[in-house]
Amino acid sequence: MEVLKILGIGIVTCLVVIIVKQVKPEFSVVLLITGSCIILYYIIGYFADILHVFDNIIVKTGINTDLFTTILKIVGIGYLIEFGAGVCVDSGNPSIADKIILAGKLIILIVAMPIITNLLNTIIGLVQ
Amino acid sequence: MGIEIIFKIAAIGILTAVTNQILKYSGKDEIAMLTTLAGVVIVLFMVVNMISELFATVKQLFMLY
Numbered sequence: 391m392e393v394l395k396i397l398g399i400g401i402v403t404c405l406v407v408i409i410v411k412q413v414k415p416e417f418s419v420v421l422l423i424t425g426s427c428i429i430l431y432y433i434i435g436y437f438a439d440i441l442h443v444f445d446n447i448i449v450k451t452g453i454n455t456d457l458f459t460t461i462l463k464i465v466g467i468g469y470l471i472e473f474g475a476g477v478c479v480d481s482g483n484p485s486i487a488d489k490i491i492l493a494g495k496l497i498i499l500i501v502a503m504p505i506i507t508n509l510l511n512t513i514i515g516l517v518q
Numbered sequence: 519m520g521i522e523i524i525f526k527i528a529a530i531g532i533l534t535a536v537t538n539q540i541l542k543y544s545g546k547d548e549i550a551m552l553t554t555l556a557g558v559v560i561v562l563f564m565v566v567n568m569i570s571e572l573f574a575t576v577k578q579l580f581m582l583y
Contacts, residue, residue, distance in 0.1 A: 399521055406524055410531045416554075417531035420561050424523055427568045431519050434575055441579065459581055466580025470573070 396429050403428075419481040426473065460505055464498050471497075523568070527561050534558075 403425030411418040441462065448458045471494030478487035534557030541550035577583065 399524075402521060403524055406528045410528050413535040414531040414554075414557075416558055417527060417561060420558075420565050421524060421527055421531075424527060424565055424568060427565075427572050428519060428521070428523065430572055431575075434572075434579065437579055462580050463582055466576060466582045469580070470576060 392432060396432055399425060399428055399432075419477070422480045423477055426476065430473070457505065460501060463501050467494060467498055467501065470494075523564065527564065530557050530561055 403421060407418045407421045407425075410421055444458065448455060471490055475487040475490045475494075478484065478490060534554055537553045538550045541547070541553065
């Protein structure tokens with residue numbers, strides 16, 4: 391049922407953007423941002439449920455939780471970067487979107503760095 | 519949090535466009551420019567609040583502090 395609501399909002403936003411683009415072009419970008427915000431509001435609830443399920447699984451399996459929080463962080467950063475890049479592409483300047491995506495990749499690499507280092511340490515520990 | 523925000527922003531856009539035309543024909547171009555600015559500022563306030571709320575929820579959800 392939720393899918394229909396999201397579809398409806400998306401289509402209505404596109405139509406309204408077309409109308410407003412003729413009358414007042416500045417508002418079309420703002421409308422796109424609003425539409426995507428509303429859609430994201432509806433699906434954030436699902437994200438929360440999925441993460442709770444993963445939390446339980448992780449707690450059961452006993453893996454140290456900071457691994458899971460890093461993965462969560464990476465997913466969150468990827469999610470936000472994709473949102474920003476989409477808005478930039480919609481508003482007609484893909485160059486800024488590429489820069490945002492590059493910055494996102496770098497930030498994700500930085501966030502993932504601790505995992506790589508302690509992986510290397512464990513390997514070195516095994517070898518010696 | 520629904521579709522009415524989109525219609526509200528569209529209404530403001532069309533209203534500013536209409537007031538622009540009226541002011542332009544009555545010769546007051548500067549005021550027309552100001553009404554456009556006012557319209558954009560109002561709409562931006564609404565959208566900025568929404569975006570900050572969204573980013574706060576995402577930050578809290580993904581533990582991105």
